[in-house]
Amino acid sequence: MARVLIVEDEKHLAEGLRFNLEAEGYEVTLASDGETALDLIQQEGRSFEAIVLDVMLPGKDGFEVAQVLRTAGCYIPILMLTARSRPEDVLRGFEAGADDYLPKPFELRILIARLSGLLRRREWFRLTEDLAAQTPDDKPPGDIFHFSGKSIDFNSLVLRAGERVVQLTLMEADLLRFLVMHQGEVVSRRQILEDVWDLKEDTDTRAIDNFVVRLRRYIEDDPSTPRHLITIRGVGYRFVAEPGQ
Numbered sequence: 131m132a133r134v135l136i137v138e139d140e141k142h143l144a145e146g147l148r149f150n151l152e153a154e155g156y157e158v159t160l161a162s163d164g165e166t167a168l169d170l171i172q173q174e175g176r177s178f179e180a181i182v183l184d185v186m187l188p189g190k191d192g193f194e195v196a197q198v199l200r201t202a203g204c205y206i207p208i209l210m211l212t213a214r215s216r217p218e219d220v221l222r223g224f225e226a227g228a229d230d231y232l233p234k235p236f237e238l239r240i241l242i243a244r245l246s247g248l249l250r251r252r253e254w255f256r257l258t259e260d261l262a263a264q265t266p267d268d269k270p271p272g273d274i275f276h277f278s279g280k281s282i283d284f285n286s287l288v289l290r291a292g293e294r295v296v297q298l299t300l301m302e303a304d305l306l307r308f309l310v311m312h313q314g315e316v317v318s319r320r321q322i323l324e325d326v327w328d329l330k331e332d333t334d335t336r337a338i339d340n341f342v343v344r345l346r347r348y349i350e351d352d353p354s355t356p357r358h359l360i361t362i363r364g365v366g367y368r369f370v371a372e373p374g375q
């Protein structure tokens with residue numbers, strides 16, 4: 131039974147979610163503000179398997195809560211609830227470390243589908259990891275991408291660059307996978323928004339640049355002069371695996 135933490139200050143909505151998720155077999159804990167959520171996660175030994183996190187909360191908002199957790203090295207999958215009228219919140223959410231998002235108001239069955247999708251992916255990543263640990267010689271190749279002495283393991287979501295070991299969120303891994311699949315090509319911001327994050331609304335595409343800044347901190351030796359993740363002015367980005375070859 132998956133344990134889920136719901137962080138939502140609208141009591142009516144929070145109770146409704148608890149009722150319905152419990153009916154689906156989840157074990158649900160409610161928190162009505164960010165501080166309470168962070169306390170609960172610390173107390174419970176981080177034993178939640180997913181967090182449904184509303185953006186608009188009293189005190190610390192959802193962005194801050196996600197950021198505190200990720201900074202502390204806590205990678206519980208986060209499904210963020212955003213306002214439909216503010217698609218830029220989605221990018222802020224990803225920046226803060228959210229794994230998926232759902233604009234409000236949403237249909238309950240969609241939330242349940244997204245939540246179980248998130249848990250399934252985490253579970254799948256964990257299973258492949260266990261399998262790999264048991265049979266190192268039979269480990270299927272292909273899901274670790276090596277470039278310039280660095281590596282991205284798309285199963286365990288671990289990026290290694292020299293001494294640096296970064297635990298990626300699911301969404302970061304999705305974006306990196308997209309860039310790797312299109313390496314050498316120019317991909318537009320619009321393409322990234324639509325193909326990676328399924329954002330079809332009229333999002334301000336410049337907001338994506340902040341996200342790229344973060345990926346550069348992971349993969350570039352000197353993030354101020356990127357050699358892997360190149361900006362193509364007025365168009366988008368190009369990922370180069372082995373610069374200078």
Ligand code: CA
Pocket residue numbers: 138139140184185186187
């Ligand atoms: Ca709220």
